[in-house]
Amino acid sequence: MRARTRRAILDAAVATLSKDSGASLSDVAAAAGVGRTTIHRYFPERSDLITAIGDDLLEKIAAATERARPGEGPALQALDRLCQQYFELGDGLMLVYAEPHLMTGEKWEVETPADLALIELIQRGHTEGVIDAQLPADWVQQLVWSMLYTAWQHIRDSGASKHESLGLCLRSLRKSLAT
Amino acid sequence: MRARTRRAILDAAVATLSKDSGASLSDVAAAAGVGRTTIHRYFPERSDLITAIGDDLLEKIAAATERARPGEGPALQALDRLCQQYFELGDGLMLVYAEPHLMTGEKWEVETPADLALIELIQRGHTEGVIDAQLPADWVQQLVWSMLYTAWQHIRDSGASKHESLGLCLRSLRKSLAT
DNA sequence: CTCCAGTGGAACATATCTGTTCCATTGTGG
DNA sequence: CCACAATGGAACAGATATGTTCCACTGGAG
Numbered sequence: 001m002r003a004r005t006r007r008a009i010l011d012a013a014v015a016t017l018s019k020d021s022g023a024s025l026s027d028v029a030a031a032a033g034v035g036r037t038t039i040h041r042y043f044p045e046r047s048d049l050i051t052a053i054g055d056d057l058l059e060k061i062a063a064a065t066e067r068a069r070p071g072e073g074p075a076l077q078a079l080d081r082l083c084q085q086y087f088e089l090g091d092g093l094m095l096v097y098a099e100p101h102l103m104t105g106e107k108w109e110v111e112t113p114a115d116l117a118l119i120e121l122i123q124r125g126h127t128e129g130v131i132d133a134q135l136p137a138d139w140v141q142q143l144v145w146s147m148l149y150t151a152w153q154h155i156r157d158s159g160a161s162k163h164e165s166l167g168l169c170l171r172s173l174r175k176s177l178a179t
Numbered sequence: 180m181r182a183r184t185r186r187a188i189l190d191a192a193v194a195t196l197s198k199d200s201g202a203s204l205s206d207v208a209a210a211a212g213v214g215r216t217t218i219h220r221y222f223p224e225r226s227d228l229i230t231a232i233g234d235d236l237l238e239k240i241a242a243a244t245e246r247a248r249p250g251e252g253p254a255l256q257a258l259d260r261l262c263q264q265y266f267e268l269g270d271g272l273m274l275v276y277a278e279p280h281l282m283t284g285e286k287w288e289v290e291t292p293a294d295l296a297l298i299e300l301i302q303r304g305h306t307e308g309v310i311d312a313q314l315p316a317d318w319v320q321q322l323v324w325s326m327l328y329t330a331w332q333h334i335r336d337s338g339a340s341k342h343e344s345l346g347l348c349l350r351s352l353r354k355s356l357a358t
Numbered sequence: 359c360t361c362c363a364g365t366g367g368a369a370c371a372t373a374t375c376t377g378t379t380c381c382a383t384t385g386t387g388g
Numbered sequence: 389c390c391a392c393a394a395t396g397g398a399a400c401a402g403a404t405a406t407g408t409t410c411c412a413c414t415g416g417a418g
């Protein structure tokens with residue numbers, strides 16, 4: 001099935017490129033369990049594959065944001081939900097964070113809806129008085145992504161469980177932001 | 180002078196590769212203001228250059244660690260000093276953190292003296308009761324590097340000043356670790 | 359001034375990756 | 389069984405990066 005093969009290629013590409021952004025298409029093909037020519041059938045040029053990965057990740061991030069319902073309930077609990085959803089992005093999270101130069105489409109230049117939702121949530125935390133007013137929203141935004149990235153890195157390096165690592169991430173983040 | 184050219188190449192390579200780990204030797208040469216053949220005179224193969232960068236950074240990290248005197252005074256103040264010293268590594272910090280796959284010499288496999296000093300300092304913070312006992316030392320170690328990386332990223336993205344960015348970094352880190 | 363270490367650049371061979379074409383194989387629905 | 393869409397792989401051409409050789413130039417030490 002076309003859609004099935006396409007998904008396998010995209011997933012394998014994210015997994016492969018998140019570990020080595022310079023990996024060749026042969027590497028991606030091997031990881032996906034398909035021939036290299038098949039990749040070219042779905043994505044004529046390398047840049048087409050990169051663009052498709054970016055679009056795919058944007059969709060996943062948007063879906064994760066929606067699932068977290070960032071506008072509902074207390075700001076800190078909403079932020080927890082958002083982090084949990086983003087954490088599940090796994091390799092995609094690593095790729096977006098560690099190789100931002102790959103994500104250079106026009107859609108990435110402007111602030112995405114997900115960016116805006118996070119910024120808005122942080123500002124809500126500020127006005128509710130539950131997020132340290134001395135930490136600017138853009139710093140907090142970077143801190144959130146950085147902590148999530150660190151959580152995954154901790155799993156890779158220390159072999160910690162997902163649950164354990166996310167727990168440390170959320171605990172550290174909450175304390176950072178506390179008033 | 181030989182040593183002078185060598186330094187220019189190493190510094191330019193760190194600056195260039197920290198922005199794009201796949202940059203060509205021509206890019207590095209241009210950044211260093213030397214010809215490409217000159218690079219090959221000092222470092223016959225690309226891998227020789229990478230290795231030299233790694234060795235150079237290990238030395239710089241060791242020197243920074245020594246300057247911070249991590250064994251002296253209260254643990255939290257020592258950690259502050261260490262962060263300030265590591266922060267000054269600049270591009271080298273970005274490279275080590277964001278492209279660890281480039282640093283694959285035998286010297287990087289084992290725990291470096293700097294790693295041990297940081298772990299020891301964190302454990303001292305634990306026994307002194309000034310670092311949250313629920314945060315394992317290896318997590319705190321990754322958190323420290325992650326925060327420093329985030330601080331530099333914040334400078335690149337938001338155009339913040341070094342002083343301002345380091346301030347946010349230290350404030351966030353101290354609060355994370357507080358008991 | 360003269361020598362020469364250090365350098366830059368042209369030119370070349372080689373390796374790797376990319377992108378394309380062509381053909382054989384597979385397996386699935388009719 | 390047959391038709392056909394999907395795939396894998398061989399083979400090829402082009403682009404780019406790497407590594408080498410050679411030669412001309414320059415500026416400082418003697």
